[in-house]
Amino acid sequence: MDALQTHEIGSLSKLSWRVKAIQGRTLGAEDLTSAKNWGERLGIAYQGLIDLLQRAQQEKLSEADRAEVMRWSSRYAIKMLEQTGLDVIYDGEQQRSEMYHYPVSHSQGFEFRGTVRSFDNKYYRKAACVAEPKLSRPYHLDEFRFARDHAEKPLKVPITGAYTLADWSYDEYYSKGSFQIGSEFGRAQRNQARRRFVLDVARNLIRPNIETLVEAGAEWIQIDEPAVTTHPEEVPLFVEAFEASTQGIDCQFSAHICFSDYTRLFPDILSMENCSEFALEFANRDSTALGVNPQVRTGYEILTRFKEHRVDKRIGVGVVDVHSDFIEPPDLIRDRILYAVEVLGDPARVNPTPDCGLRTRTWDVAYEKLSNLVAGAEMAARSMS
Amino acid sequence: MTQVKAFLNGIYPRSEPLVSITRDYDRGRTGEQELKQGFQQDLEALIDLQVSSGLDYLSDGMLNWQDLYHPIVGMAEGLKAGPLERSFNTNTFYRQPIVAGNVRLQRSDDVDSEFFHRDGSQETLWKAVLPSPYLFSRVAANEFYHDENELMMAFTTELLKPLTQRLVERGISFIQLNEPYLVSHKPRLQDVKLFQEAIEAFTKDLNARVCIHTHFGDAEPIMEHLLDFEVDAIGIDFLETDLDSLTGYDFEMELVCGCVNSRSSLIEDEEVVYAFAHRTIEQLNPPICYLTTNTGLEFVPEEIARNKVRLLGRVAERLRTGG
Numbered sequence: 275m276d277a278l279q280t281h282e283i284g285s286l287s288k289l290s291w292r293v294k295a296i297q298g299r300t301l302g303a304e305d306l307t308s309a310k311n312w313g314e315r316l317g318i319a320y321q322g323l324i325d326l327l328q329r330a331q332q333e334k335l336s337e338a339d340r341a342e343v344m345r346w347s348s349r350y351a352i353k354m355l356e357q358t359g360l361d362v363i364y365d366g367e368q369q370r371s372e373m374y375h376y377p378v379s380h381s382q383g384f385e386f387r388g389t390v391r392s393f394d395n396k397y398y399r400k401a402a403c404v405a406e407p408k409l410s411r412p413y414h415l416d417e418f419r420f421a422r423d424h425a426e427k428p429l430k431v432p433i434t435g436a437y438t439l440a441d442w443s444y445d446e447y448y449s450k451g452s453f454q455i456g457s458e459f460g461r462a463q464r465n466q467a468r469r470r471f472v473l474d475v476a477r478n479l480i481r482p483n484i485e486t487l488v489e490a491g492a493e494w495i496q497i498d499e500p501a502v503t504t505h506p507e508e509v510p511l512f513v514e515a516f517e518a519s520t521q522g523i524d525c526q527f528s529a530h531i532c533f534s535d536y537t538r539l540f541p542d543i544l545s546m547e548n549c550s551e552f553a554l555e556f557a558n559r560d561s562t563a564l565g566v567n568p569q570v571r572t573g574y575e576i577l578t579r580f581k582e583h584r585v586d587k588r589i590g591v592g593v594v595d596v597h598s599d600f601i602e603p604p605d606l607i608r609d610r611i612l613y614a615v616e617v618l619g620d621p622a623r624v625n626p627t628p629d630c631g632l633r634t635r636t637w638d639v640a641y642e643k644l645s646n647l648v649a650g651a652e653m654a655a656r657s658m659s
Numbered sequence: 660m661t662q663v664k665a666f667l668n669g670i671y672p673r674s675e676p677l678v679s680i681t682r683d684y685d686r687g688r689t690g691e692q693e694l695k696q697g698f699q700q701d702l703e704a705l706i707d708l709q710v711s712s713g714l715d716y717l718s719d720g721m722l723n724w725q726d727l728y729h730p731i732v733g734m735a736e737g738l739k740a741g742p743l744e745r746s747f748n749t750n751t752f753y754r755q756p757i758v759a760g761n762v763r764l765q766r767s768d769d770v771d772s773e774f775f776h777r778d779g780s781q782e783t784l785w786k787a788v789l790p791s792p793y794l795f796s797r798v799a800a801n802e803f804y805h806d807e808n809e810l811m812m813a814f815t816t817e818l819l820k821p822l823t824q825r826l827v828e829r830g831i832s833f834i835q836l837n838e839p840y841l842v843s844h845k846p847r848l849q850d851v852k853l854f855q856e857a858i859e860a861f862t863k864d865l866n867a868r869v870c871i872h873t874h875f876g877d878a879e880p881i882m883e884h885l886l887d888f889e890v891d892a893i894g895i896d897f898l899e900t901d902l903d904s905l906t907g908y909d910f911e912m913e914l915v916c917g918c919v920n921s922r923s924s925l926i927e928d929e930e931v932v933y934a935f936a937h938r939t940i941e942q943l944n945p946p947i948c949y950l951t952t953n954t955g956l957e958f959v960p961e962e963i964a965r966n967k968v969r970l971l972g973r974v975a976e977r978l979r980t981g982g
Contacts, residue, residue: 387924388960390672393743393752394725395681400960402924442750444924444959455918455927455935456902505748533745533752558742597743 277621278611278651279361281590283530283553284432284498285373285631286354286366286640291323292347295330296340312637316353322346344369345420352425358641359648362430362494367631369417373434373498374442375399380413381479387444396634402444403471407478412486422491430494431487432530432631436476436515437508441501445471472511476518484523494526496553500630503534509542520548528553528590532630536576540583552580553590555629557610558597564605566613574610577617589618592629593650594643599635601642607650612657621658626651661940662947664715665975668872668921669788669837669955670727671720672964677701698723702776708965712972716786716833719776721955726753727790727837728798730774735818737762741800747839747875749922749958756799762813764821775826786833787826788955791871792819792861793854794840808853815857823865833868835894835915839954842876842899851884859889870894870915874954879904886912896953897935898922906942914945917953919967924959926966933974933982940978950975 289312291305306327313320323346326339335343351366370376375398378384384401391397414433421429449467454460484495497519502512520527528551531539536554543552560573568575580589593610594602607626614624626647632640673681680697683689705720724730726746732738737760743752777785790798796811804810823834841854862869871885872894878885879900885893886908894915895905918935919927940948950971956964 388962389675389678390958390960391678392750393754395685397678397682400924446925449923450925455920455931456897456900456939458901461899461901501750504745504750533743535745 276361277624278655279588279625280359280648280651281362281430281625281627282355282360282364282366282644283590283628283631284364284367284496285370285633286351286368287633287636288347288368289350289637291327292343292368295327295335295343298334301327301331312350312354316350316357318349318353320346348417348420349424352421354637354641355644356425356427358644360427360644362428363425364429364432365417365421365425367432367633369420372398372633373432373631374439377413377434377439377479378443380410381407382410383407383447384443398442400442400444402446403440403448404446406447407475409479409482412483414483415486415490418487418492419490428494429492430496430528431492432496432498433480433483433487435497435499435512435529436480436519437472437512438499438501439479440468440472440475441504447471448474468508469511472515473518476515480515480519481523484519484525488523488525492525494528495520496528496530496551498530500530500532500534502529502531503536503538506535506538509539513542513546516546517548523548526550528588530554530590530630532592533558537579540579544583544585546587549587551588551590551625552585553592553625553627555592555596557592557595557602557629560610562600562602562606564609566609566616568613571610571613574613574617577614581617581619586623588623588625589614590625590627593626594628594647596628596630596632596634599639601639602646602650604646604649604653607647608653608657611651611654615654615658621655626654661945663936663940663950663975663978664947665712665950665971666714666716666786666833667709667718667720667956667968668835668917668951668953669721670724670957671705671718671722671955672957672959672961673722674701674704674961677722708968712969713976714968714972715949715975716784717777718786718788721774721788724774726751727788728756728795729754731790731818731822732756734764734766734774734822735762736760736765737803738799744798747843751957753798756795758799758801758803758810760803761817762810763817764825775829775831777830784833785831786835787823787831788835788837788872789819789823791836791838791841791854792857793846793850794836794838795819797840797844808850811853811857812860815861820861820865823861823867827865827867831867833870834865835870835872838871838873839875841881842873842878842896846881848884851881855884855888862889868892868913870913870949872915872917874917875899877901877904882908886910892947892949894949894951897939898953902935902939902942908943910943910945912945913947913949914939914943915949915951917951919950919952919971921952921954921956921964921967922958924963926963927970929970929973932970933977936974936978948978950978 347368348365355363383405530553532555741755741757870892874896892913
């Protein structure tokens, strides 16, 4: 097992040419300049993309053309992530709309109901489950094959997990008719409906997706479950869904959880035999002062719980904040890593990562953050050698 | 004889057009004027909805509040906005208030201009929703006061009360203090007593009805204490609380009855809500029963929220007129 294996979590933002071309909006000169500049910076022969974008300026792109734009976007993201020096990468989820919208809109049994707020002026479109969820066709397979064929570094495929997909959806199918208000019975009805919903998503959507990815050569799949601690009493249900999604499949699995109260994960996650890494967000809650002690590294306090519970998994340790343009300097990242190593007692159990996907940052900011993450990890490795 | 009234609970969702405007504003694609206009249109539509649905107290729906704490942090000394934290068992996040110094209301001039909207009519009853002192002291990162309870009292007397007094001067007559923490994290008895003292300090000489609205948890375990609080009304989330578990309590207080699910896209069957509200009134016999959703409607798209508000109005009217 490599010590301090660096990896990203999933998403990157989409460059303006990708957004506008897919949405059918007018592309300006600045969009083509961005495509050229990033292409040159990443060493990509980009003329084919420019031709495509110039055509988009003149006419509406066909479905096939738009798919090609998305593949270009994947190609750029793969090279960008590789160039930052990360050990394990993916394609920045460039062929997906978003971690919830994409899987739900590529599955049967859901209808979108409208927009709800996540925080500030950030929103997401929320769907309702209206029939038993079913997979139309594996929705990550094409992007994985493309990434596999174009990446030079090892891949980790991020995939939104069953618990989160269910939790972020309304349930108009399993709980239909269970309207009892103000009664234990009503609550029990809702809980039973909830369990059936989550496990059907695991068995009918997530597992078949994973099976096809593994058949196509995926060796590491990260199951994203940011909703896990939303209902602390349902952490056992998340564990059950994780097992239902992964059991018996020959692949390395990790779980990404963020912006949550991680204390609620214990003790249930201790039984997750199929999970080799918990990738968690920490930097968002940490100070930016240098130092390798608990007084300074306040955001990493929860690591002691993993130590106390003798969790033998690796921890993906979030060392850069994805909700801020502050570029963490390498020495701050180094200290966060060294502190994690000190608490967990083994550098092989620490994988430096961003807190979460970087989709809310510009590519310039994301590139700098990830490059510094790698530099910080190298500094940490040197100081331990 | 129980009087039946109805009102909105907390933050109301923005319409799809306003969602687009706020997104565009954040991305620099639209300006301040369009943003203000967007909020104003939503506000007017929401007021119309409440009036046409027959609600008794009107609310501005807190349309421009980012979360329950953020505007208050901006009005105060000693507080700053911190990292994103999950808001209880939801997929909604808030900026955690960080307490870095003496807490005090600072910008009282924009209390009513920016964050509390009401029209000039004196005949209309208005309500406002604020975080309870106990909730605030538990979700804030306290880097200044000796402990959470000291923060709770300072927040109450130096920030919450002067802010509320300002609102009452402006004609807001019902103050709902949201309190999910008390029913979702088992409290220590001594903390409950200190919370009670904070509420006494808050309500003393305050010329408004005050409600502590519990939600996201079962209110029964804390009910015997809450009924001793110096408030006019207690709010209960009946998606989490068993009505039959409350029948042993002497419910002389007004009841805020959270009986419509603000987190479900399904519109409740009117007969079921009516029957439940009717049974609640019969079993608890409060002097006033305010029908509302169990929490703010921010968890559903605006179109669904609108239908739930209309449902509340219809059920309240049927209860008032005897079916």
